Amino acid sequence: MSDSQQKWDAIYSQRGNTIPAPASMLSTYARLLPTQGLALDLACGLGGNSFFLATHGLQVDAWDISAVAINQIKNNCTDLNHISPAVVDLNMATFPTHKYDVITVSRFLNRDIAPQLISALKPSGLLFYQTFTRQKTTADGPNNPDFLLEKSELLSLFSTLTPVIYHEEACIGDIKQGIRNEAILIAQKAPN
Numbered sequence: 001m002s003d004s005q006q007k008w009d010a011i012y013s014q015r016g017n018t019i020p021a022p023a024s025m026l027s028t029y030a031r032l033l034p035t036q037g038l039a040l041d042l043a044c045g046l047g048g049n050s051f052f053l054a055t056h057g058l059q060v061d062a063w064d065i066s067a068v069a070i071n072q073i074k075n076n077c078t079d080l081n082h083i084s085p086a087v088v089d090l091n092m093a094t095f096p097t098h099k100y101d102v103i104t105v106s107r108f109l110n111r112d113i114a115p116q117l118i119s120a121l122k123p124s125g126l127l128f129y130q131t132f133t134r135q136k137t138t139a140d141g142p143n144n145p146d147f148l149l150e151k152s153e154l155l156s157l158f159s160t161l162t163p164v165i166y167h168e169e170a171c172i173g174d175i176k177q178g179i180r181n182e183a184i185l186i187a188q189k190a191p192n
Helices: 003-013 024-028 048-057 067-076 110-121 153-157
Strands: 037-042 058-064 085-089 101-108 121-132 160-166 182-188
Touching: 003 067, 024 048, 024 101, 024 110, 024 182, 037 048, 048 085, 048 101, 048 182, 058 067, 058 101, 067 085, 101 110, 110 121, 153 160, 153 182
Parallel strands: 037 058, 037 101, 058 085, 101 121
Antiparallel strands: 121 182, 160 182
């Protein structure tokens, strides 16, 4: 078992067996989701995004390094026909080509897999990505710069996709309002 898996197993062991809310990018922009198809919820944690996607008509592959998180999803899932949870080390994963209509990633960053995520999207597929930035208004999130985005970095990492929504408020205006410390990108792969 890797150090990362041990770390996340310990975190999820203490969070209880409740289904978390989906990432704000999904709840805010749910209107952009297709009504059917296959989704990948990457670094799914306890499955907040996975359950949300399934209730919107999608079949969901839910991947996370934590066996504890995946087992909790299985325990909370009344219908495993819509969600397929699996323990996957995302740093070592092999992604299928042109398989997913939607890929969601929230609060996880591995820059090296960006090309694989793009390849895994079907033509016209959507990427929903939300994670922490280096410009912070609070101490929330990681401190290691390896896991924090530079200004506009999501746009660069996924430059071959067409941005639909890009959101990065940083320290502009009233920092007590809005989504701070995180960037949001919703982008679409070109149709064939």
